[in-house]
Ligand SMILES: Nc1nc2c(c(=O)[nH]1)N[C@H]1C(S)=C(S)[C@@H](COP(=O)(O)O)O[C@H]1N2
């Protein structure tokens with residue numbers, strides 16, 4: 388009997404997973420907070436969540452990426468980062484459980500996580516070098532230390548039986564000279580909880596400091612944007628005819644306001660570039676006079692203003708990734724000519740213009756297209772204001788007629804003349820086409836899918852686009868009926884979309900409305916549906932409605 392009693396007293400309790408897992412949380416949050424602070428001080432892009440997220444984005448196959456864009460739209464990045472945080476939370480909880488058994492193994496696990504973040508940060512295309520490992524390393528060391536400390540308290544707590552486990556131990560007993568086990572257990576528990584709470588509180592303080600530091604760092608960029616005054620364009624946009632804008636409920640407006648303009652990019656944190664420090668370098672094959680331009684250099688040139696509709700190759704038939712804005716900028720062809728660049732048709736050696744952004748994105752555009760006389764711009768303004776940060780401040784490219792992924796480089800900082808044969812930019816390496824003119828497309832904006840309009844006159848309306856070729860005709864078909872011509876709004880220009888409308892005498896029952904466009908080269912939008920990969924979706928948009 389005596390032996391059994393002693394056993395009960397001295398044998399450590401079996402490790403309990405719940406407090407272990409809970410000790411992983413303050414350790415993880417302390418690590419993450421330090422990570423954020425170091426990243427805010429050094430480079431926000433070097434933070435492990437952003438770096439690992441970026442690596443995941445880059446490694447995701449095109450069809451999965453397409454699916455994610457479809458599922459989550461512009462929230463895809465938030466979903467990805469929350470996913471990474473969820474995985475991280477589970478891992479630190481598991482490491483917390485492990486720490487109760489082996490503090491050394493758990494610390495090694497935490498450091499391994501840090502190593503993953505460090506490697507991701509250092510190997511990003513826009514990495515600033517080995518220092519990008521600092522946020523991950525600092526965070527991992529912090530998390531390992533906190534976990535070590537908490538697991539130590541937990542182990543101490545376990546060695547002394549707790550009052551609950553023995554159903555004994557009242558305050559009165561504790562007044563004896565020697566601390567009874569029950570009281571010691573309570574003390575250890577308090578010390579564990581205190582340590583865990585302190586770690587959590589310290590993480591909150593450090594996290595807040597990291598946020599305010601990163602805000603203040605972004606302020607130079609914000610201030611530089613606020614100071615920009617766009618001079619009146621030397622070459623203003625052609626006035627948009629009044630009849631280019633249909634005033635119909637539910638139709639997409641002719642000009643897309645900046646806040647509604649779709650956003651597609653791989654940037655997990657929007658680059659905030661200080662325009663005063665910004666430079667654009669033009670160099671490469673056949674560049675006889677390589678040059679570097681500042682933002683003021685560009686602002687001092689003749690500005691041209693153009694209405695241009697931008698489309699994403701990932702836009703599904705009927706999808707939302709298309710927008711029309713009034714861009715202000717400088718002619719890219721003029722800059723290239725100044726640098727001594729000749730297009731291939733005049734003997735120039737380079738057929739591909741590779742634009743590179745501050746976040747390491749690369750896009751390839753045919754030199755011939757950029758220099759064929761169309762309004763290929765280095766845009767500084769969007770709808771009368773400096774570019775919003777999300778849309779590429781301080782400078783981006785816009786080339787009418789080409790999908791964004793082969794032309795519209797945001798946060799641009801480098802233009803290199805090269806050949807298609809010798810260099811594949813980012814999207815091409817992931818299965819997208821080298822060259823991608825926008826396909827002729829049209830979309831029904833109203834009625835909405837599954838609407839229930841009343842029988843009688845129903846206005847069917849939407850937009851159609853075939854940038855740089857222009858829209859010649861839009862037709863609508865009801866069910867399997869004949870194609871009937873829609874009314875086209877006036878043409879603002881060949882580089883913009885065109886609104887259209889079709890007054891329909893709707894009869895009761897279910898109906899399928901289909902639209903197709905014909906461009907000015909005679910190409911009719913095909914009925915054969917294709918995927919967005921590799922060079923944009925083909926097919927016609929249909930909407931099913933029930934007329935009551
Ligand atoms: N730096 C950078 N530029 C970029 C991209 C990107 O991921 N990074 N995405 C391109 C794509 S695919 C499109 S469709 C357009 C979208 O421009 P927007 O976000 O201003 O609409 O930007 C292009 N420029």
Ligand SMILES: [Mo]
Pocket residue numbers: 651698699700701790791792
């Ligand atoms: Mo795109």
